[in-house]
Amino acid sequence: MMLVEVTAPPLAALPVAGLQDHLRLGTGFGTAGDMAETAALAGFLRAAIASIEARTGKVLLARQFRLRLEEWRDPMGQPLPLAPVSAIERVEIVNVAGAVTPVDPAVYRLVPDMQRPLLAPVGAFLPGIPASGHALVTFSAGFGSAWANVPADLAQAVLMLAARYHEDRSYEGTQAAMPFGVSALIERWRSVRVLGGRGNSRGGA
Missing domain, CATH: 2.40.30 (Elongation Factor Tu (Ef-tu); domain 3)
Structure with missing residues (x-):
């Protein structure tokens, strides 16, 4: 079994402004500074989204995936x-x-x-x-194409985890190191993973 992400969320769908507010970042860095800051925050958000999705099996922003199976x-x-x-x-x-x-x-x-x-x-x-x-x-999966479609607790978990990445650039975001507040927010969304084939483990992109 192999699962591949075919499309990725566009930059416009990421809550960059929300993360700026969460971090209480000011403005006025100039055009180049704003672009660099936006790119950095978008990177933290994408990493946080990937971590939350890996833990819950829920796709936050709508996109397309392809699943390969050698048997049903x-x-x-x-x-x-x-x-x-x-x-x-x-x-x-x-x-x-x-x-x-x-x-x-x-x-x-x-x-x-x-x-x-x-x-x-x-x-x-x-x-x-x-x-x-x-x-x-x-197949297509996700709560919706806009960040407003993401359930509030999952959206907050992403902001908290992205903020952790921003504050500590060496933080690896492993399951063991997942902040308690983030874990508490996503706990109800976690589900037991199903296998793609008899005796096979889940593959990744």
Whole structure:
């Protein structure tokens, strides 16, 4: 199993001004200074968002992902590793020679769920994956395209963690070092990760 982030949140969607307010940063650095500050704060925000998403399995800002599977975990319904999922964009079957066959959207459907969304068949089973081949599932996930769509507790957790990165540039943001306040805010959103295939662990981009 391998999960790849196809698109990234645009700079305009990041709460740079909110982080500036959170940090009580002033203005008046000049155009070059403002651009450098914005780039730095955006970097801290992206790192904080990635950390929160990794801990919760929830996608904060809407974007597209691609999941590669060598086999279905269950041909009667494949769990997707992220939530909330808004749409299955396409499903493709790739054979051992690399030939790609699009799957008719009429034979599969999305079962939305905040913890365990599913790619489910319309009939009895999902289409077969050939030996030494794989399936590609492209889907869109996220609470919305604007920061205002992100739940308040998750949004606050991101600002707190980004502020920690800003204040301590050596902070690595490991799970063991996650600040208590951030952990408390995201705890209710955490879910047990599902596997992409029998006996396989989750891969990453």
